[in-house]
Each structure stands twice: as C-alpha cells, then as structure tokens.
Amino acid sequence: MNFLHTALEQLLGRLRKLGAVTLFFGEILVRCPAGLKRPRLVSAQIYASGVLSLVIIMVSGFFVGMVIGLQAYDSLSRLRQEDILGAGVALTLLKELGPVVTALLFAGRAGTSLASEIGLMGATEQLSAMEIMAVDPLQRVVVPRFLGGAIAVPLLAAVFSAIGILGAYFIGVVVMGVDGGEFWSQMQEYVDPEDIWEGVWKSVVFGIAASLIAVYEGYHAPPTAEGVGMATTRTVVTTSIIVLILDYLITAFLL
C-alpha cells in the first residue's frame, strides 16, 4: 500500500514537472519575437554554445564516421557488398547518429554550462536584482540562451554528419580501398532528400528540447551550490532520455 502510494506520488511529480516545463516553454516562446530584436544577445549565445562546441563535434564526428565506416566495411565485405558502404554510412549518419550524438554532446558541453550559469545567476541573486531594476530576467537571460542553443544544434548536427561522411570516406576509400566513385554514386543512388529532411527535423527538435531543458533546470535550480550542481546533472540526464525518446517517436512518425 505504501509502495503504491510512493509510486503514485512519483508519477504525479513527473507529470507536474512535464507541465511546468511546457508552461515554461510557452513563456519563452511568447518572449522569442522580442528576443530576436536584440540579435547581439542571441549571437553571443550562438558563440557560447555553438562555436565553442565545434571542436568536440568535429572530432567526435570524424571518429564516429571512421568507426561506422570500419564496422560497415567489415560487415559488408562478408557479403561482398562493399560498394554500398557510402550509402549505408550516409543514411546512418544523416538520419540517426548525426542528430542524436550531436544533441547528447551538446547537452554535455553546452547544456551543462547554460544550466550552471543561469543557476549561479539565481544563487547569487543576479536574477532578482534584474527584476528589481524592472528587467525581465526571462527576456534578458533565458530567451537569448534558449535561442542560441536551438539555432546552434541543427548547424552542429549538419557539421557532424558532413565530417562523419568524410571520416567514413577516409577509412573506406583511402584505407580499405573501396572504389571512390562507387562510394559517392551509391550514396547518391540511395539517399533521398527526405532522408536529409528527417535529419534536419530531428536536429531542430532536439535543439529545442536540449536548450529548453538546460535553461529550465538552470532557472529553477535551488539557490545553493548543491542545487546548481544537481541542476547540471539533471540537465544531462533528462536531455539524454528525452532526446532518445523523441528520436524513436520522430522516426516512427516519419517512416
């Protein structure tokens, strides 16, 4: 009986949080048009979460591309089908790994810093100070960070996929000796513009989700050192789970 009670309480807590995040999302969306009128604030955040994540995205993308290239080559060469390596790698990267791994890396690299930055602003009462000066902290602090992250993720995902394909080309064609012409022509044969759209859609949704979770957790962090730490952890955990769930839902919906 007691167990049921706790389970119900947990479920209600989750639902309440889901509702709170959705309402928070609404509040941000309402302020987005005004936020875009100050593009410098947004571009500074694109720099912070996009440009500074570029190195980790490019290095990871190259190695992920190389390892898929190697694994796919190994599997395909058992079937004597090495020629379709390019198509397999491109579809994997464009539709799945590009958006998903980018969102996970973004949560670790940029989401954490967003959450802790906003959380610390709350803990040191900078947000309250803004309110006293009649500056809306949601407008001034949260919206630019949200927009910066949401704009950065799709671009990062595109860079990830492109670099990954080059990594696979390097392993498949340069190292393993697959024919370079077949690599590209089979890819062009099998990849449709819809596949690219699917990847772009996913990365847009993941970018919004990852940025929203990060700013929500930061904005609602308890104003203590422990609270800010917890908020950063929760950002990574929640983003990872939500991104993977959304990934399944979007795939099931679009296929």
Added chain:
Amino acid sequence: MAATRSRELGTGLFIFLGFAALLFLATQTTNVDEYFDQSGYEVSARFSDVAGLKVRAPVTLAGVNIGRVERIEFDNDRLDAVVTMRIDNEFDQIPDDSDAGIVTAGLLGSKFVGIGPGGSESYLENGSEIQITQSAIILEDVIGRYLFNQSPQDGGQQ
C-alpha cells in the same frame, strides 16, 4: 573591442560552416537534380504484375539509363498496374511499338524497367502507352513451375 570582433567573426564563420555542411549534404549525398527534375516526357505501360518495382527505379534501353519510374498506379477496371515513366528529352526517337519489361538486376537484385526497341517509324511521345509488356518474373513461380515439371506424374510417363 577586438574581442567582440573576433567573437562575431567566429559566430559568422560557425553559421557559414553549418550551412556549408548542409549544402554539402544536400548536394553530395543525394541526387537532387534528378529528384526534382521535371523535364522529359511521360510514357505509360500496363503490367499484370510489377512485383518489387519501386518508384524512381531506372528505365533502361540497351542497358543505358534513359529515365525513371514516376509512379505506379492500380487500375481498378482492368485489375492491372499502370507504370508511368519519365523519359529524358534527349531520347526522343524510341519507336512506338517498343516493348517494356520488368527486369531484375542480378538474381535477387532490384527491379527496373527495360525497354526493347521496336521497328516503327513513329516515336513515343508525351502520354503515349507502350502496348507490349512483359511482367516481372517472380523467382518463386519459376522455381514452382520447375518443381511441378519434375513431379512423379510427369516423370512416370517417360
């Protein structure tokens, strides 16, 4: 001031790089030209069985790619499949008594439409229909027929 400038430059470069990557993906990994290509003329053909033929499959003549399958529809009255193909404009001298067959690349490969040229003086044009068609050969049927021919009743007569 210098810091702001390099930061803006970095942001600009990042956005440029992101869109450049998208452009690379859109042009290099997929055949956009062909996909959105609406040039060429449409020719249709009726098949009693198109098993495995897919939209965008190649249409070939003498092994050369001359167009693509545009759509595959089902005719409710005649209970057969109508395959509409888009042939490139440069191939405008295909005789109108040519035949179309559904061919398999390799033993188990993907299906495509093969055109066999006829001898007529007039040519296929937009909207014309190829009259002589050969449906897809279904491997299971062939194997089934082969097995049937080898059955004891047949063999017993010899």
